[in-house]
Every structure is written in structure tokens, then in C-alpha cells.
Amino acid sequence: MTENRNTNAASGGATAPSGGATAAPVRDHVDHVLDQWHAQRPDLDVSPMAVIGRLKRLMLLIDPEMKRTFAAHGLDRASFDVLATLRRNGPDRPLTPAELMASAMVTSGAVTQRLDRLQGRGLITRRPSPTDGRVVQVALTEKGLALVEATLPDHLATESRLLSALSPAEQEQLALLMRTLLLGLGDEF
Numbered sequence: 001m002t003e004n005r006n007t008n009a010a011s012g013g014a015t016a017p018s019g020g021a022t023a024a025p026v027r028d029h030v031d032h033v034l035d036q037w038h039a040q041r042p043d044l045d046v047s048p049m050a051v052i053g054r055l056k057r058l059m060l061l062i063d064p065e066m067k068r069t070f071a072a073h074g075l076d077r078a079s080f081d082v083l084a085t086l087r088r089n090g091p092d093r094p095l096t097p098a099e100l101m102a103s104a105m106v107t108s109g110a111v112t113q114r115l116d117r118l119q120g121r122g123l124i125t126r127r128p129s130p131t132d133g134r135v136v137q138v139a140l141t142e143k144g145l146a147l148v149e150a151t152l153p154d155h156l157a158t159e160s161r162l163l164s165a166l167s168p169a170e171q172e173q174l175a176l177l178m179r180t181l182l183l184g185l186g187d188e189f
Contacts, residue, residue, distance in 0.1 A: 094137035
């Protein structure tokens with residue numbers, strides 16, 4: 001049993017709690033994929049798939065939940081991201097489209113389309129900068145502010161529910177590990 005548990009732990013599997021001395025390992029989809037690769041290509045170290053595969057699987061499970069939350073408020077993820085970026089920068093700090101692009105992690109074409117839609121719904125304004133008429137500044141309208149304020153608590157509740165299998169300490173540890181990975185890939189701000 002020790003060998004099975006160690007193999008499972010190396011692939012990221014958990015062990016189910018039980019009252020007895022032997023506990024059956026709890027396996028996920030990625031464990032199955034790793035087993036298949038081990039059988040077909042025992043010469044390769046497929047351990048990176050334990051992490052990357054689970055990240056992909058998590059996004060497949062998380063994304064529909066997030067979409068439902070945003071849709072309940074008449075938004076999609078990208079529109080919420082723009083509104084939330086404007087909100088977290090403060091009401092007296094409008095952003096340029098370039099600043100939004102950097103902070104919201106979307107392309108310039110996507111920002112322009114998104115801003116057009118949000119402005120059409122009366123959620124943002126775009127005005128020339130008072131110091132440089134060539135620069136456009138984007139700000140939330142009262143309607144946009146009200147919408148992001150109403151959406152944010154539901155968004156956080158969804159995220160909390162999605163993370164509820166982890167203790168607060170485990171969530172903090174996972175966040176730190178993911179930060180380390182992101183920094184290692186050059187994602188500094």
C-alpha cells in the first residue's frame with residue numbers, strides 16, 4: 001500500500017479518509033491520463049502533466065461557473081474585467097485604453113470592442129485627457145459603478161465556493177505556489 005500511496009502522491013492524487021488502516025486512493029481524470037502515459041511511454045517523465053493537466057481541468061470546471069455569475073448580471077468575463085479594473089483603480093483615476101489593456105490582460109482590439117459595448121450600455125465614458133487631447137481616458141459611469149458593485153460580491157462568493165475544498169491555509173499555499181510559477185514565467189507587474 002505504501003508504494004501505491006507514494007505513486008499517487010507523486011502524481012498529485014489524494015488519499016480518501018477512512019476509519020481503517022488502508023485507505024483507497026482518490027483519483028481524478030489526470031491520474032487516469034498519467035497512468036495511460038506511464039503504460040505507453042514508461043521512458044518519459046510525464047510528471048509536468050500532473051500540474052498542467054490539472055490547471056487545464058480546473059479551468060474547464062471553473063469557467064462555466066464564472067460565466068453563470070457574470071451572466072446573472074448581464075456581463076461576460078471580459079466586460080467584468082474592464083469594469084472591475086476601472087473600479088479597483090478608484091473613482092478619481094480614469095485609465096487610458098493602454099492602461100486598461102495592460103491591467104485587464106486583453107489585446108488593443110479587444111479593449112476597443114469591449115469599450116464600445118460598455119459605452120453603448122452607458123457603463124463607461126471615454127473623454128479626451130484634460131492635459132493631452134490625443135489621449136482618451138475611460139471612467140465608470142454611475143450605472144457602471146452600480147453594476148460592478150452589485151456583481152463583485154456574487155463573483156467573490158462564486159470563487160469562494162469553487163475553492164471550498166481547500167482550507168484557508170491550503171488556499172494561501174496554492175496562491176503562493178502559483179505566484180512563484182507566474183513570476184518564473186516572467187509575469188511581473
